[in-house]
Amino acid sequence: TGPDTVSPTGQPTGADQARMAQSGSSLTNAQGSRLPDTDHSLKAGPRGPVLLQDHHLREKVMHFDHERIPERVVHARGSGAHGVFRSYGTAAGVTKAAFLAEDVETPVFVRFSTVLGSRGSADTVRDTRGFATKFYTSEGVFDLVGNNIPVFFIQDAIKFPDVIHAGKPHPDREIPQAQSAHDTFWDFVTLHTEATHHTLWNMSDRGIPRSLRTMEGFGIHTFRLVNAAGETTLVKFHWKPKLGVHSLVWEEAQIISGVDPDFHRRDLADAIEAGAYPEWEFGIQTFPDTPDQTFEGIDLLDPTNIVPEELAPVQPIGLLTLDRNPSNFFAETEQVAFHVGHLVPGIDITDDPLLAGRLFSYLDTQITRLGGPNFPQIPINRPHAPVNDMLRDGFHQTAVHRGVAPYRPNSLDGGCPFTAGADMGGYVEAPVRVPEATKVREAPESFADHFSQPRRFWLSMSPVEREHIIGAYTFELGKCYEQAIRERALQVLANVDPELCAGVAAGLGLPAPEPTEPLADVEPSPALSQVGHTWPTD
Numbered sequence: 001t002g003p004d005t006v007s008p009t010g011q012p013t014g015a016d017q018a019r020m021a022q023s024g025s026s027l028t029n030a031q032g033s034r035l036p037d038t039d040h041s042l043k044a045g046p047r048g049p050v051l052l053q054d055h056h057l058r059e060k061v062m063h064f065d066h067e068r069i070p071e072r073v074v075h076a077r078g079s080g081a082h083g084v085f086r087s088y089g090t091a092a093g094v095t096k097a098a099f100l101a102e103d104v105e106t107p108v109f110v111r112f113s114t115v116l117g118s119r120g121s122a123d124t125v126r127d128t129r130g131f132a133t134k135f136y137t138s139e140g141v142f143d144l145v146g147n148n149i150p151v152f153f154i155q156d157a158i159k160f161p162d163v164i165h166a167g168k169p170h171p172d173r174e175i176p177q178a179q180s181a182h183d184t185f186w187d188f189v190t191l192h193t194e195a196t197h198h199t200l201w202n203m204s205d206r207g208i209p210r211s212l213r214t215m216e217g218f219g220i221h222t223f224r225l226v227n228a229a230g231e232t233t234l235v236k237f238h239w240k241p242k243l244g245v246h247s248l249v250w251e252e253a254q255i256i257s258g259v260d261p262d263f264h265r266r267d268l269a270d271a272i273e274a275g276a277y278p279e280w281e282f283g284i285q286t287f288p289d290t291p292d293q294t295f296e297g298i299d300l301l302d303p304t305n306i307v308p309e310e311l312a313p314v315q316p317i318g319l320l321t322l323d324r325n326p327s328n329f330f331a332e333t334e335q336v337a338f339h340v341g342h343l344v345p346g347i348d349i350t351d352d353p354l355l356a357g358r359l360f361s362y363l364d365t366q367i368t369r370l371g372g373p374n375f376p377q378i379p380i381n382r383p384h385a386p387v388n389d390m391l392r393d394g395f396h397q398t399a400v401h402r403g404v405a406p407y408r409p410n411s412l413d414g415g416c417p418f419t420a421g422a423d424m425g426g427y428v429e430a431p432v433r434v435p436e437a438t439k440v441r442e443a444p445e446s447f448a449d450h451f452s453q454p455r456r457f458w459l460s461m462s463p464v465e466r467e468h469i470i471g472a473y474t475f476e477l478g479k480c481y482e483q484a485i486r487e488r489a490l491q492v493l494a495n496v497d498p499e500l501c502a503g504v505a506a507g508l509g510l511p512a513p514e515p516t517e518p519l520a521d522v523e524p525s526p527a528l529s530q531v532g533h534t535w536p537t538d
């Protein structure tokens, strides 16, 4: 869809760029007509009425009136940066993705975000952080739209509107703006106990990162890689910060929210400007692509599960360096549109039901947020690969398409585009067997265990991290108005661990309940603790 004035790297050139950059020496109106004055409306005399015929006034104010676009329905507060991804080539045996071959460099744009707060909310609130990466590969765009917490609240995307309704400010008073310290949040996560694992990570130090530069990132879902021989491997994607994983303590986070609400945004931009480029190693955990899609008894299609690194080590496959700040926040950080369906040959999805819903949701929301179906033409979203997609017209179309036959095959346009099979670099979905089944609205039995993974997380924490977790639950639940919700939360915690439950109960001045089911027999995973975190190894 690219217009004629787009360079091979996807950037506008020539007159198009000059117009976009507002670079002429004389002030003009939007039609390029030079203006003698932009400070005074046209009037019938200096003290007379303003004239309707003043088109400059009308155009200037009209455009200002339309400067805002809707903020993202989630992840509204974000900070972006450009960079480069250098592949080590160590994944070449499991994927044919060209950008993961040895020594390939790929431009990237990364957007970090909080989930619940609005665009103007503070950076250091307790929340999950988004970690979305757009790889402009030679085979098209690959987006990895992940978070800094490796599990999600829910197992099925059909509950996403519900969990977000519960997490966003109360509909009556529109408070709290950006935190989970309120009744609807705790009501939801205690009634939907699959949320226990993610909530525990939120209440841990991971919920208040020290810097965006010291956060891990996770693709969360299990993905399927395909190699040149057509063999498939299941994987989980990880980002490991070279600076190590570091968090704030709660008192720091609260003070910074007041003193410098832009703390994370400023830190990222300042570091890049000073040449202290943040780096993350990209890694994969690999699992055999067996028909049951489990590993060591862990259901790989359940996004509330991790696979401990002790069972499946993270293997480094490349290095991400962020080295350039955006020059225009709106054009880059605000207009960027990530999508889990933006895949390249060699990377495929799995049947995780949360991932399935995401494949629809992002496109739907971006049609509204970015004003129609042509947002892939916005410079930050343009692939750095040739585009020949037969899509035409629509709101905000900026391309002048050639030819009369946007369909194929055709005999009018002097040769129609060929379609590329896998041998010509085409994206061919992995031919995965779909089991014979009956249509049902239900979850598999393996999705029913909501406590053993949270228990593993708790058991993996050092004493100071446990203290912080108890403090966080106490603070957040202390903000609930409904006593019944606090009591239900304690019941959930009793099923995770008695020490955790007793600590929070003491903080809230309530009795600690007994567990309603036997405590899971799980081994700790030292890699989960920030104190025990051993990456990077060099």
Ligand code: HEM
Pocket: 071, 072, 073, 074, 075, 078, 111, 112, 113, 129, 130, 131, 132, 145, 146, 147, 151, 152, 156, 157, 158, 160, 161, 219, 220, 221, 303, 336, 337, 338, 354, 357, 358, 361, 362, 365, 366, 369
């Ligand atoms: C936005 C991550 C689940 C709907 C985002 C963003 C991230 C993210 C990082 C911000 C992207 C940006 O910076 O522009 C995740 C992760 C999920 C998850 C890691 C689970 C593993 C879901 C689900 C849905 C959903 C289940 C809906 C069914 C959205 C929407 C946006 C969004 C509508 C706004 C996109 C935009 O306006 O461009 N998500 N999300 N997400 N997410 Fe998710």
